[in-house]
Amino acid sequence: MSDLNLVYACSRDKTLMIDVQAREITERDLQAGMKLAHSEAVKYIDPQIRLAKRAGKEKREYKLSMISDENYEKIRTLSEAPIEEVFTDKSYGKFERGEALQKITESVKEKLEEECDEESLKFLPKAVDTVRKQVIRKRIIKEGLRVDGRRLDEVRPLYCESSTYPILHGSALFSRGDTQVLCTVTLGAPGDAQRLDSIVGPPTKRFMLHYSFPPFSINEVAKRGGLNRREVGHGTLAEKALLAVLPPEGDFPYTVRVNSEVMASDGSTSMASVCGGSMALMDAGIPVREHVAGVSVGLVSETDPTTGDISSYRILTDILGLEDHLGDMDFKIAGTRRGITAIQLDIKPAGIPLDIVCESLEPARKARNQILDRMDQEISSARAINDGSSPRLG
Numbered sequence: 001m002s003d004l005n006l007v008y009a010c011s012r013d014k015t016l017m018i019d020v021q022a023r024e025i026t027e028r029d030l031q032a033g034m035k036l037a038h039s040e041a042v043k044y045i046d047p048q049i050r051l052a053k054r055a056g057k058e059k060r061e062y063k064l065s066m067i068s069d070e071n072y073e074k075i076r077t078l079s080e081a082p083i084e085e086v087f088t089d090k091s092y093g094k095f096e097r098g099e100a101l102q103k104i105t106e107s108v109k110e111k112l113e114e115e116c117d118e119e120s121l122k123f124l125p126k127a128v129d130t131v132r133k134q135v136i137r138k139r140i141i142k143e144g145l146r147v148d149g150r151r152l153d154e155v156r157p158l159y160c161e162s163s164t165y166p167i168l169h170g171s172a173l174f175s176r177g178d179t180q181v182l183c184t185v186t187l188g189a190p191g192d193a194q195r196l197d198s199i200v201g202p203p204t205k206r207f208m209l210h211y212s213f214p215p216f217s218i219n220e221v222a223k224r225g226g227l228n229r230r231e232v233g234h235g236t237l238a239e240k241a242l243l244a245v246l247p248p249e250g251d252f253p254y255t256v257r258v259n260s261e262v263m264a265s266d267g268s269t270s271m272a273s274v275c276g277g278s279m280a281l282m283d284a285g286i287p288v289r290e291h292v293a294g295v296s297v298g299l300v301s302e303t304d305p306t307t308g309d310i311s312s313y314r315i316l317t318d319i320l321g322l323e324d325h326l327g328d329m330d331f332k333i334a335g336t337r338r339g340i341t342a343i344q345l346d347i348k349p350a351g352i353p354l355d356i357v358c359e360s361l362e363p364a365r366k367a368r369n370q371i372l373d374r375m376d377q378e379i380s381s382a383r384a385i386n387d388g389s390s391p392r393l394g
Contacts, residue, residue, distance in 0.1 A: 001243070004030070008037035012045060014351025020343035021240040024336050027361040030343075038354055067123035074120055075127040078108045083128075083135050090149035094178050094266045094321065095219050097147070101132065133326045140300045140314050147322060148177075155295070155318045155367050160275075160378035162283045169390055170284025172379075174276035176318065176371075178266035183276035185284040187390050188255035207246055209258040211235030211273055217262040233344075234270035235260070238294075241274045241334035241342035242281065245288040252287060254391070267321040268296040274334045274342075279375055285385030292341055293371040294334030297360045298327045299352065313356060317363045328352065333364040337372060 004025050009017040018034070025033075086092065086100045105128050112120050120127075139145045144152055156177030164171040170185030193204040211234045215222035238260065246256070258280060260273035271294030278292045298319035302312040316323055324330050330346040345357065 004033055006030075006033050006037055008034060008041060010038050010041050010354075011351050012042055013353070015345070015354050015357050016347070016351050018343055018345035018357070020340065021243075022340055022342070023244050024339035024341060026339045027365060030340055030361065031358045034354060034358065067127055068119070071117075071120040071123060072127050072130070074117070075108060075112075075124060076131050078111060079104055079128055079131050080135060082107075083132055087132075087136055087139065087147045088145075090147075092147075097322070104128070136322070136326050137300050137302075140316070141302055141312055144314065146316070146320075148320065152314055153317045153363050153366070155370055158371060158374045160279060160375055162279045162379040163383075169385075170280045170282075170286070172276050172279035172283055174272050174279065174375075175264075176268070176272055176275075177320070178264055179269055179272050180263040181269060181272045181276045182261045182263055183273065183280040184259045184261075185277075185280045185286070186257045186259070187284060187286075187385075188257065189391050190253050190255060192255040206249060206255045207239070207243060207258075208256070209235050209239035209242065209260065209273070209277060211238060211260045211262075211270065213262045213265070213269065217265045217269075234273065237270050237332065237342055237344050238273040238277060238334075241292055241294060242277050242288075244341040245278075245290060245292055245336065246281075247287050247289075254286075256281070256284075256286060265321065267319050267324055268294075268332070270344075271295055271332055271334060275371060275375060279379055282379050282382045285383050285390070287382045290336050290338075291372050291375045291380075292334055292336055293368050293375060294332060294342075295364055295367045295371065296324070297329070297331040297333065297364045297367075298323050299329035299331070299356065299360070300327050301349075303349075310353065310356070315356075315360050315363055317367045329360075331357070331360050331364070333361065333368070335365075335368060337369060 001023060003023045005021040007019040082104045083101065086097060092100065105124070108128065109121065109124060112124065136147060146152065150156070159175035161173040164173045164182065168184050169187045172183050174181055174183070193206040194208060196203055196205055211231050213231055214224060258277045260277060262269045274292055274294035278288070281288050295317065296319050298316035300314050300316065301310045303309065304311045316327065319327065319330065328348050329352060332344045333340060334342045
């Protein structure tokens, strides 16, 4: 594995996507790498435009289904004040807040039904969601206030527990606010490694992390189907984050499987899986160099309507699920005290300036170190391998 494997996509002046796997690269070096990637990537934009002019097809015209200003103002007038009351009450948890917001929507629906306003009813869910977005973003931008009362750079309360189930090779429970994951580790012989049917790359894979997001984690009752791409993506990100600290195969030839089960979700379960997985690896007696922790950083911004440029913004540390849904960015950053091991950037607007992306690395580093301190308090070095249940290598 190279010191930095960076996948970077951009427009001429904004970042669109980032995916990183690294060997504890520093924030300074990563910034230099992203700036180099941007300057190189923009060289391909003009050739793409020329190709589109020569071979591209004419774009289809379509009509947007938009709510009228009059109908939107009507819904906003009915819902804005009660929504503000919910978002200013720090005592609400995720589900209580969701139930209160749903009651507001139902109340507005009843009033519109009494008036037989079919046009407003047709756009009610989208309009109410827009009002919620404007209320929460205004509070963050103007007042620096978040829905749970935290500061912009504050991490939610942490809980760590290792050796949750002593009978297993390794296990750990990690909670950050209302997000909780249970991670378990299973050790196998070298022959248990996954066989890869690929033309390039190694023929086997000895370290695997499987991420599971059951419906009960978001208070739903539903049938469990097969893996979806979200679970595959989150598991791959957490796997890449932990891979950098694993011992070489010559020193530790075991096959290792980590399973991360999301017990409760309120944002950043993939980064919680990194934290829980790191503790479970130490609990299993795997001599990892040090802990890996992850945190998600968000963004709320205002744009100038005339130019489209960002006029004001706030960076949020350790975002809630609601802040992810109503914000502009979910920037997942994992690493050790030495540096970053994995990154994934998800955005909603059509690009974010690279300067803001780079600025987000510092609050993420501070939050990561705070989480690492708490993990070290629970378990700071690898335990002895449980000889009673672990496989023995002759």
